[in-house]
Amino acid sequence: MNIHEHAPGFELPDTQGTTWSRDGDGAPATVIVFTCNHCPYALAWHERIADAARNYAGRGVRFLAINANDADRYPRDSPEAMKRRVTSEGWPMPYLHDATQEVARAYDAKTTPDLFVLDAAGTLRYRGAPDSDYDDPAQRASWLRDALDAVLAGEEPARAETKPVGCSIKWKR
Amino acid sequence: MHHPASLPPLAPANVNRMRTPELELLWWEGCPSTQKALAELREALTDLGLEQSPVAMRELRTDADVRDAAFTGSPTILIDGVDFAAAPAGDATAGEPEPLGLTCRVYRRRDGRISPTPDPADLREALVAAAQRA
Numbered sequence: 001m002n003i004h005e006h007a008p009g010f011e012l013p014d015t016q017g018t019t020w021s022r023d024g025d026g027a028p029a030t031v032i033v034f035t036c037n038h039c040p041y042a043l044a045w046h047e048r049i050a051d052a053a054r055n056y057a058g059r060g061v062r063f064l065a066i067n068a069n070d071a072d073r074y075p076r077d078s079p080e081a082m083k084r085r086v087t088s089e090g091w092p093m094p095y096l097h098d099a100t101q102e103v104a105r106a107y108d109a110k111t112t113p114d115l116f117v118l119d120a121a122g123t124l125r126y127r128g129a130p131d132s133d134y135d136d137p138a139q140r141a142s143w144l145r146d147a148l149d150a151v152l153a154g155e156e157p158a159r160a161e162t163k164p165v166g167c168s169i170k171w172k173r
Numbered sequence: 174m175h176h177p178a179s180l181p182p183l184a185p186a187n188v189n190r191m192r193t194p195e196l197e198l199l200w201w202e203g204c205p206s207t208q209k210a211l212a213e214l215r216e217a218l219t220d221l222g223l224e225q226s227p228v229a230m231r232e233l234r235t236d237a238d239v240r241d242a243a244f245t246g247s248p249t250i251l252i253d254g255v256d257f258a259a260a261p262a263g264d265a266t267a268g269e270p271e272p273l274g275l276t277c278r279v280y281r282r283r284d285g286r287i288s289p290t291p292d293p294a295d296l297r298e299a300l301v302a303a304a305q306r307a
Contacts, residue, residue, distance in 0.1 A: 040206075040279040040289035074274060135288065167277040168203035 001108050003127065003160045007032075007118050008106035012066065014094035015083040020064055022122055027062040029125075029151045031144065032116040033093075034109040034169065036069045037085060038076040041166035042112040044134040048141040049113065052130075053092040056148055063093035068104035069112070069170040077170070104169055111166035117147045117157075125151050128162030191221070194253050194303035197229040201247035204277035206289035210248035213290055217297045223304060233275065245271035246278025248290065253306075257299035258291050 001007065009022045024030045033049055035042045053063035069077040079097050086095050098104050107116060117126035126147030131139035147157040198214065200207040211228065218224050233244050242249075249256055258280065260270075271278075282292045 038279065039277050040287055041277070043279060043287045044289070074276065075272065135286070137286075165205060167205075170276075 001106075001116075001124055001127070003124055005124050007116065007122050007124050008103070009122075010098075010103040010106070012096040012098055012103060014096050015079065015086045016094075018094065020094055020096055022118070024062045024118075024120070026060075026120070028060050028120050029056075029148055030062045030064065030118045030122075031148070032107070032118065033063065033065045034068060034104060034107070034112055034114040034116075035065050036067050036074075036077050036112040036167070036170075037081050038069075038074060039112045039167035041134050045113050045130050045141070045166075048137060048139070049115075049130055049144070050089075050092055052141045052144055052148070055145075057092065059152060061148060061152070064096055065091070065093050066096045066098050066103060066109075068098035068101045068109065070101075070172045071099075072172075074170050101169075101172060109164075109169055111164040111168060113166050114164040114169075115144055117144070117151060119151050126157050126160055127164075129165045134165065191223065191304035192306065193223060193226045194300065194306075195229075195251075196226055197231055197251040197254075199231050199233055199242055199244060199247065199249040199251065201233050201244075201275050201277075203275060204247040204289065206277065207248055210250065210290045213293050214250060214296060217293060217300055220297060221300055221304060223300070236275070239273050239275055244273055244275070246274070246276045249278060250291065250296065252299055252303045257303075258295065 007022055011019050011021045013019050022030065067077055067082055071078040082095050082097060113130060115128060115130060116124060119125050128143065130141035130144045133139050143159055143162055146159060150157040198211055214228060218226050233239060233242060277289055280288045280291045282288050283294055
């Protein structure tokens with residue numbers, strides 16, 4: 001999927017059984033985060049992404065985390081394990097399970113994490129990493145925040161695409 | 174040159190008595206941390222005056238490779254054939270054992286941060302212990 005393309009629609013359940021879709025009921029932006037439970041990059045960046053979700057909630061931005069990893073081969077990514085994390089860590093965003101991996105394939109997600117910022121119309125405006133260094137919490141997901149600030153201001157993100165960094169998505173065999 | 178506070182540089186006399194440990198870095202292509210881990214290993218070796226030590230690189234590709242190596246994730250560094258970051262057998266504080274698999278390994282730095290590579294201080298400490306073993 002390329003910048004300025006319309007993002008694929010989907011319907012996926014979260015850890016509570018609620019179904020979520022790409023369309024955001026009037027949200028000015030939606031952030032889709034492909035992530036997982038066992039990747040050190042996803043874990044290292046998680047709190048920064050969660051902080052951004054909390055900080056932008058007041059401006060109506062939706063964050064949807066999606067786990068597409070093959071849970072048969074990687075039991076730490078099972079729906080039960082996802083639910084435990086959401087509960088114990090107090091996630092500020094729903095954690096969706098892409099059991100068929102169709103959504104991850106439709107988005108051409110590569111790694112965990114891999115972020116996609118959509119505008120109100122569902123058009124892709126940013127794709128890539130949260131910031132430049134998983135090892136530096138002071139980065140505060142700045143690439144993601146810059147993209148969101150631009151979208152919310154009705155402007156083009158100055159940095160529309162960065163290389164996603166993390167563990168490869170664990171595709172079913 | 175930076176040395177972790179808990180591990181002062183070795184005195185030259187100690188360096189002379191050091192043996193060269195056997196080093197192997199196990200890696201999987203789905204994890205991007207291999208080069209960083211190798212660089213940090215070489216930096217630690219250089220710190221210890223062991224920069225001539227060879228590091229064997231072994232790629233794991235299949236579930237059979239995983240089972241044979243008891244591989245819990247990339248990168249894994251073996252020092253004298255032992256995973257230096259594995260919890261000692263019988264360590265009641267170690268928690269749930271890491272599952273085997275072609276995956277990226279989760280390390281914890283000494284400051285508690287999650288990292289895809291070992292804490293350099295832990296690595297250096299393990300290398301010192303191995304190099305000083307009789």
